[in-house]
Each structure stands twice: as C-alpha cells, then as structure tokens.
Amino acid sequence: MVRTTVSVIKADVGSVAGHVCPTISMVEYAKKILEEGRETGIVKSFYVYSVGDDVGLVMTHHKGENNPEIHELAWKVFKEITEKISKPLKLYAAGQDLLKDAFSGTVKGMGPGVAEIEFEERGSDPIIVFAADKTSPGAWNLPLYKIFADPFNTAGLVIDPVLHEGFIFEVMDLREGRTAKLKTPEESYDLLSLIGTTNRYVISKVYRAKDNEPAASASTTRLSYIAGKYVGKDDPVLIIRAQSGLPAVGEILSAFAVPFLVPGWMRGSHYGPLMPVSFKKKQNVVSYFDGPPRVIAMGWQIAEGKLVGVDGVEPVDLFEDPFWDTVRQKASEIALYMRTMGEFMPARIEQEEMEYTTLPKVLEKLSSRFIEVKP
Ligand code: 13P
Ligand code: 13P
Ligand code: MG
Ligand code: MG
Numbered sequence: 001m002v003r004t005t006v007s008v009i010k011a012d013v014g015s016v017a018g019h020v021c022p023t024i025s026m027v028e029y030a031k032k033i034l035e036e037g038r039e040t041g042i043v044k045s046f047y048v049y050s051v052g053d054d055v056g057l058v059m060t061h062h063k064g065e066n067n068p069e070i071h072e073l074a075w076k077v078f079k080e081i082t083e084k085i086s087k088p089l090k091l092y093a094a095g096q097d098l099l100k101d102a103f104s105g106t107v108k109g110m111g112p113g114v115a116e117i118e119f120e121e122r123g124s125d126p127i128i129v130f131a132a133d134k135t136s137p138g139a140w141n142l143p144l145y146k147i148f149a150d151p152f153n154t155a156g157l158v159i160d161p162v163l164h165e166g167f168i169f170e171v172m173d174l175r176e177g178r179t180a181k182l183k184t185p186e187e188s189y190d191l192l193s194l195i196g197t198t199n200r201y202v203i204s205k206v207y208r209a210k211d212n213e214p215a216a217s218a219s220t221t222r223l224s225y226i227a228g229k230y231v232g233k234d235d236p237v238l239i240i241r242a243q244s245g246l247p248a249v250g251e252i253l254s255a256f257a258v259p260f261l262v263p264g265w266m267r268g269s270h271y272g273p274l275m276p277v278s279f280k281k282k283q284n285v286v287s288y289f290d291g292p293p294r295v296i297a298m299g300w301q302i303a304e305g306k307l308v309g310v311d312g313v314e315p316v317d318l319f320e321d322p323f324w325d326t327v328r329q330k331a332s333e334i335a336l337y338m339r340t341m342g343e344f345m346p347a348r349i350e351q352e353e354m355e356y357t358t359l360p361k362v363l364e365k366l367s368s369r370f371i372e373v374k375p
Helices: 024-039 068-086 137-149 188-195 223-227 249-254 323-339 359-369
Strands: 003-011 045-051 054-061 113-120 125-133 167-173 178-184 201-208 214-218 237-241 261-264 270-273 294-303 306-308
Touching (some): 003 068, 003 237, 024 045, 024 068, 054 068, 125 249, 137 201, 167 188
Antiparallel strands (some): 003 054, 125 237, 167 201, 201 214
8 A cells, every 4th residue: 555645844944024924936936846846756746835934845745754855855945945036135034944055865954844744545534734933843742732632622532432542642852862652641641741841852743552543743843953053943833634533623723722832932032822823814924023923724635645625735724713713812912911021031931942042142241240159
C-alpha cells in the first residue's frame, strides 16, 4: 500500500509594514514554483497560505518524511522569494528565517519550520493544518494535551473504543536535543510535568496507542538556538488527522475555545493570548502590539495523495464560524489586560529567554553601577 505524506514547511522571509504580512506577489511566486514542482512530479498537490508575516507551503506526496527533494523545493521557494522580491523591495526582515546559505539535504536546522506526517490513507482522511504567528512551538503543548488526553475536551476518549486506549506523545527536549515517548492516560501526570515547561519540552508527534497510527506532527524549530540570538519567533505549524478512531474535527478545534497565553507577541518577548482567526475574512493582520499571537486552521480531506478542499485545493477556513467571534473578543480583552503590566513579569517572558533579545545590551551598560553587598 502506498503511503501518503503531508509536509508543511514555512518561513518568514520578509514582510510589509514591519512584521505584519507578506506581499501577494510572494505568495504568487511560491505557487508558481510549487506548480513547476507538481508538473515535474516532485509533489502531487500543494497549497500556499500566509499567517501574519509567515508564508507556508502545504505539500502532499509519496516520498516520506524528510525527503531531500521536497525540502529542496521549499528551500528554493524561500530563497528565491528573498532574492527576487523581499530584498529588492526592502521588505522588513527580508530573508529573516533563512539562517544558513547552502542547502544540504534538509531544511531542518536551517531556519524554516517543518511538520510532516506519513500515513496509509484510510477510507476517508480529514486533516487540519494549524499555523500560528507571533509565538513559538511550545504553544501547541496545551491544545495537544487537551485534544489527545483530556476527556473534558475530547468526548471520543470516553465514548470511542479505539480512542479509549489512549495516545503516545513524543516529547522533544529542545535544550538537550533528545526525545522521550510517554503514554496517556497512564503517564498523564509525568507528561504534564514535562510539557508544562513550554520553552524547553515540546510535543513533536502523537500516535494512537492501539496501533501506533500517526495522529499529529508539530514543528519544533527554535531559531534562537540556531542563530544564538533573537531573530524572530518560530511561529509554529501543526498537522492533525481527524475522525474515525481519532479525535473529531470539532473536538480538535474545541481546544482553542479559551484563549491561553503563549510566549511571543511584541519582540518575541511577551505573553499574549492565542487568538483563533479566519484567513478568508482577512483577520490575519497582526496589529495590536504586533499581535495578539494568532492561529489559523485549514481543513482538507486527503485522497490518493492529494489535498481535497472545498474548491480544488482551497481549504475550509475552520475558524470562520461566528462562534469564534466570542473567543476573539475574549482574546482581545486578555491582550489589553496583559498590556496593563507593561514590562513586568509574567507579562514579559522569563529572564533566560530574554538572553536572546537586545535586553542584555541594556543590562550590560548598568553593570558598572552595582556595588557589592552581602544579601
Ligand atoms: P467519527 O465516527 O468520524 O469519529 O465521527 C464521530 C462524529 O460524529 C464526530 O462529530
Ligand atoms: P516574527 O517572529 O513574526 O517575525 O515577529 C517578530 C517580532 O519581533 C514582532 O514584534
Ligand atoms: Mg517577521
Ligand atoms: Mg512571524
């Protein structure tokens, strides 16, 4: 049986009016290159989206995860957009996420974010791709836990015998570069003890315990760990398969109904609420304090290795439902409240994360002002 892979590769390669959005020409350019890739058989289908200032490529094929041809195609898209559009137009932070020069088989460790999932197609295979701007990979920990391990979020964990056996979470320790697998519900508390520390432990994959069926895959890039300094946030992506023995689409989306706080927002240095937005209604312009952080949800079916949307490959805009207006309202209120705290923690992110920003330069200037005392 042929296996299908969904690869999502994204990067911020420059934007208009600061870190707000890419130009339409950048998205069109990406489509042109991927269409060539489709014609020459590298990908079977594709879709190009933008969220805030990030451009994302959703590609389907039968080549498996981490395939050099797929990664090279994505690298070519981002490199050429930078050279041909962002730099000549002096767009803001042109080529921001391209941290290395020469491609060497994978975009991992080079700046762009990657999430990939390979599976054998079921009788019907719905997927959701989430893409966020102004935050970082740990942002998915809370919703992934709710979707795959919290019966108050996912009724299927109680009702459906296939889900009832639980899920296996692969957790990546970003600092040490290692992974561990934990099984829920048995190891829920152990899992929470790790993934509550969102800036170090991030969920990279989720599998169904009954048969190891791949259920979710998230990007885990930390730009600051590659560059050694703050260059922008990592604005993560997440792929989740749904229905028929996996959480239903509505259960997956439920995890975003209360806006939780994520790190990112202005200068990547503040906690703000993650706001679910519609991409069709153009709620995609990050404008209040460069935010608030936001997430879009794109829904497709997968058939014979291709994306099936509502009109060709055009995805369902899952946060378009008026229900989410209330959630957006709530997120705006939380955002305003968080800003009343200015630069005081916990509105500003923790000291060790600030190390990568320009704050150490300010602190350095003050170091000579201190005199020693016994605390
Ligand atoms: P599945 O049988 O596809 O899991 O769907 C159940 C359902 O009706 C969820 O809304
Ligand atoms: P991005 O990570 O989306 O480029 O945002 C950077 C930033 O500093 C916003 O204030
Ligand atoms: Mg940017
Ligand atoms: Mg961004």
